[in-house]
Amino acid sequence: MIHVKDLKKTYKSYRRGSNFLETLKSIFKRKTDYVDAVKGISFDIAKGELIGFIGPNGAGKSTTLKMLTGVLHPTSGEVEIMGYTPWQDRKKYVANIGAVFGQKSQLIWDIPPIDAFYMNKAIYNIPDDEFEETKNKLVKLLEVEELIKKPTRQLSLGQRMKCEFIMAMLHNPDIVFLDEPTIGLDVIAKETIRNFIEEMNKRGVTFILTTHDLGDIEHLARRVIFINNGEIIFDDSIEYLRKQLGDKKYIKLKTDNKMEQLSIPGIDYKKIISNQEFEIELDNSAIKLKDFIEIINQKAGILDMNIQELPIESAIKVLYGKR
Numbered sequence: 001m002i003h004v005k006d007l008k009k010t011y012k013s014y015r016r017g018s019n020f021l022e023t024l025k026s027i028f029k030r031k032t033d034y035v036d037a038v039k040g041i042s043f044d045i046a047k048g049e050l051i052g053f054i055g056p057n058g059a060g061k062s063t064t065l066k067m068l069t070g071v072l073h074p075t076s077g078e079v080e081i082m083g084y085t086p087w088q089d090r091k092k093y094v095a096n097i098g099a100v101f102g103q104k105s106q107l108i109w110d111i112p113p114i115d116a117f118y119m120n121k122a123i124y125n126i127p128d129d130e131f132e133e134t135k136n137k138l139v140k141l142l143e144v145e146e147l148i149k150k151p152t153r154q155l156s157l158g159q160r161m162k163c164e165f166i167m168a169m170l171h172n173p174d175i176v177f178l179d180e181p182t183i184g185l186d187v188i189a190k191e192t193i194r195n196f197i198e199e200m201n202k203r204g205v206t207f208i209l210t211t212h213d214l215g216d217i218e219h220l221a222r223r224v225i226f227i228n229n230g231e232i233i234f235d236d237s238i239e240y241l242r243k244q245l246g247d248k249k250y251i252k253l254k255t256d257n258k259m260e261q262l263s264i265p266g267i268d269y270k271k272i273i274s275n276q277e278f279e280i281e282l283d284n285s286a287i288k289l290k291d292f293i294e295i296i297n298q299k300a301g302i303l304d305m306n307i308q309e310l311p312i313e314s315a316i317k318v319l320y321g322k323r
């Protein structure tokens with residue numbers, strides 16, 4: 001569905017002087033700066049995938065998204081999405097995609113979302129019955145029947161984001177680009193939005209999700225493309241990334257009695273909450289879980305224990321470490 005090959009973007013900008021004389025000089029002799037924001041990335045995305053597109057600040061994510069949505073011309077390389085070249089077939093192409101930007105609104109401040117929905121109906125030329133069916137389905141799913149009649153400025157951020165999603169999906173796009181869709185939302189609103197994305201994805205919509213919120217990635221993305229310094233340094237599943245870290249578990253432990261810290265290979269204390277409560281990373285290749293449990297039982301007794309996969313942060317930190 002999405003084919004990207006050797007995509008590059010070099011920004012060119014002209015340096016201005018920091019004082020009047022230099023600025024005057026720069027009018028006659030300009031100094032050029034080049035920034036290689038995207039350095040030849042390639043990937044393919046199939047229909048129905050939900051991709052987490054992540055990386056540190058300045059990595060080249062927005063530049064890539066702008067090229068994929070057709071806003072920006074690349075310096076070189078190929079992009080073919082549903083048979084279109086985004087920046088060439090822009091008009092036809094945008095009828096098939098949607099976008100939600102957590103920091104930018106598509107709604108109109110002084111009018112209710114429902115009126116903005118009708119505006120999109122006109123823009124995308126959506127037939128009456130199709131529009132009513134999609135609108136009603138989305139409104140019901142996000143439980144915003146009453147909210148959409150209020151002026152947008154009276155809505156909370158969470159309520160507004162629900163309406164932003166409806167706005168972006170009224171024309172039934174096949175692909176939706178999300179940029180920080182849960183930024184600033186409380187836990188309940190985040191969950192609602194995540195559930196909605198998941199539900200739409202189950203119904204066949206392909207999502208490309210850019211976010212710094214690893215919770216979004218953990219809950220939603222099955223595949224992660226990690227971009228750093230304009231290059232893809234990882235493109236696979238979170239599970240695969242975790243496996244690269246070795247066979248490790250994250251253990252939250254409360255003991256019956258006070259316990260001195262253990263100094264055993266394979267036990268790495270991550271948090272010491274008290275002398276009876278710890279968070280530990282256990283390396284199974286150095287110490288078996290059952291041996292660890294036996295030691296704790298002998299030394300202090302187990303009051304409570306929670307064993308999890310390594311948090312995604314640990315895996316991402318490894319990638320950041322490769323910067």
Ligand SMILES: Nc1ncnc2c1ncn2[C@@H]1O[C@H](COP(=O)(O)OP(=O)(O)OP(=O)(O)O)[C@@H](O)[C@H]1O
Pocket residue numbers: 011012013035036037055056057058059060061062063064
């Ligand atoms: N219009 C521009 N002109 C010149 N350089 C730019 C321009 N836009 C972005 N850049 C540079 O290109 C690089 C990649 O920027 P980009 O915005 O794509 O990063 P990002 O991964 O989206 O970062 P963030 O997570 O902070 O949003 C950065 O070094 C940035 O300074």
